[in-house]
Amino acid sequence: MSEEPDGATPLDPDEREGLRFKHVQTRGELDRLEQANIVDGLRWLNRQKTLDVLSDAFVYRLHKELFGQVWRWAGQRRQTEKNIGVAPHQVDVQLRNLLDNTRHQIDHKAYPPVELALRFHHRLVQIHVFPNGNGRHARIMTDALLRHCLHHPPIRWAGPTDDRDLQAAAAHRSAYIRALREADARNTAPLLKLFGGEPSRE
Ligand SMILES: Nc1ncnc2c1ncn2[C@@H]1O[C@H](COP(=O)(O)OP(=O)(O)OP(=O)(O)O)[C@@H](O)[C@H]1O
């Protein structure tokens, strides 16, 4: 499948094996199947009365709800090296650290809510828990964190652009990936600027 978007993680042949629909030929078909699954996953999420967002069980369960109709490996952690992400055997411990640190930051009001959420988002995609779907999963995780732990409205991930303006959407996507790369280098300012976080006190 060609035409991977900027910053997307390519799949290994083994991971591709996990596709539940053998007829899929194009990126567009796959995107539509995944999108339909995500709609169901979001319905599941909205039905939950209480959520332990900062538990590893929830992180894995949410991925399964979002992608399990399309990928057999949904909800299971990555087994292979990618160009982004920690070594596969480090995923569990790094995820545990992130969840614990985030709990601590919330308890101590270490950052304003949106900044706290964006730092969480960046580290979650940087760990890259799954073979694919990390970006979408981590954006939904971040909104769940804002809603359930920080009592704050979600982030406008699509930006101010109209969905039908493909050029503006592509530019926004590139700015998002650039901002994540800056955050890899410990500069979170571009990510905060892009998604409306208040300036940091650092
Ligand atoms: N340099 C980087 N540092 C941290 N995270 C990154 C970096 N580059 C890309 N990412 C994240 O990885 C995601 C791509 O990973 P993956 O393909 O697993 O997710 P996806 O949900 O399939 O992608 P998409 O965001 O295109 O829907 C990007 O959306 C972004 O969130």
Ligand SMILES: [Mg+2]
């Ligand atoms: Mg992808």
